[in-house]
Amino acid sequence: MVDATHQGAESTGHGDGQTRREFLYLAAGAIGAVGSAGVAWTLVDSMNPATDTLALSTIDVNLAPIVEGMGIVTMWQGKPVFVRHRTAQEITEAQSVKLSELTDPATDESRVKKSPWLVLIGICTHLGCIPLGNKPSDDRGDWGGYRCPCHGSQYDTSGRVRRGPAPLNLAVPPYNFTSDTTVRIG
């Protein structure tokens, strides 16, 4: 292309021909680039979740056997989901925290749909480990919620991060109550 431009500058009589050639170069190059990008995107996008993986499955959780103070772990979209039956004391603690004390400020009311149930995605927001604290016998950390065994992050009784390297609160999945004792996640 450098050559072509050069010649164009020297040979006066073929100005039109040179412009046309330059245009063809550019047009062919552009089509080639767009085509390559299209093929590359197909390859890259093939690694994204497939439609069967994406198909949003829902699960129903029966709350009746979960006694006060206890939590369970269930599986939704390959991820662990915590469902916890909080005690009155735990709820009071969660509600009385000042927002200014929190790393990722959120009120307990914004994280709970129906008391006393706390529903969370049980994945530490640091590097994806599963925090402990569902069993009353687990070490729940200094705030009585959850404690991650990997790098020591601690969460309170609303699943909000209180200490450690985790930057965010435990996420709340989409869910609703289909009856008083059944919750549908997803």
Add this chain to the structure above:
Amino acid sequence: MAHTKAPSAFKNPLIRWVDDRLPIFTMISKEYGVFPTPRNFNYLWNFGALALVMLVIMIITGVFLAMQYTPNADLAFDSVDRITRDVNGGWLLRTLHSNGSSMFFLVVYIHIFRGMYYGSYKRPRELLWLFGAVIYLLMMATAFLGYTLPWGQMSFWGATVITNFFTALPIVGKAITTWLWGGFAVANPTLNRFFALHYLLPFVIAAVVFLHVWALHVTGSNNPLGIEPKSDKDTLPFHPYYTMKDMFGVSVFLLIYAVIVFYVPDYLGDPDNYVKANPLVTPSSIEPEWYFLPFYAILRSVPNKLLGVILMFGAVVMIFLMPWLDTSKVRSAKFRPWYQWCFWFFVFDSLLLGLVGSQHPEGIWILLGRVGTLYYFGFFLVLLPFLGWFEKTLPLPASIAESVLGGGKLAGSTVAAKPMEKA
């Protein structure tokens, strides 16, 4: 040089016939036969050849293991168990391969430290060093992907923690992680692609090794004195001197490798990896293989997620930048009294960080991890640039031959060499 036009160099007519059409034998003879190599190598110069031996062993055992392995989340764990118990010689292939990664890293770490001590990264070998750093980076990726394949608890949770590094990136982090996983958590699609990539990357490594060796054969090898060969007196033909020395080194190395493979094959592994992956239970402590521990310690020494990830990747980037961070003109640490101390303290610091990485991040280990991280970066970003200005280096010998052969009865030959040096 006329040797490409000298078919008579080979007596065997078949070899001559081939060589006239594709001068591969000329090339072998030039690069591995008569190739002039500094005469003063010590045994640390064996480790490049050892690394190549390990790459070949890993590829061969890996190809045969792949014939028996099933990359499916439901079947992988059992297929690895089957390799160990039922496949003929499978136990040997598997232990060679799993311990091979440790031996490979051991050899490469010594190779890197050797380059750091003798200044092999300096002009004109910067590109050679960069290719080496790329190989190291590819090795880390390959080792991580391979460790996922047995689909034990440590495989699964290691993969989860490492892929979650990318969630630290602002805005695009989550999308990238989902893309890496092919889902919303580490699962079957992840295992599938990790297997494909684990099979691919060693061949990419082989290609970069080719470039690494090519660059080496353009600049020639560095040596313990860090001065360039000036005459024929300073070098020896690669064959038979260094082919033999490398073969001796390989034999000793294989003995050590064999002791581990046959007597303590599980010593370096984590018992948790003999428990099948369970996405609902995190093991009480997640710990990478020993060769990643220093970087893991750096990651954990920072209480901020994004900063921790940046520092961990930055620790590897430092190696890439070495040729430009070091301002000293003198290569070998032999003639750099201050750098020598800084270097040995850097080796000690790397080992300390490795120890810190294997401990729970509590009490004294947090402090040691932070001090170790500080020195790690201080070495590269402060000591390397500033030592070049302050350090009073020792006088360099006039030539390799003079330094190695010294005075005595060979003094005459050194004197005789002088006119040639000027020529």
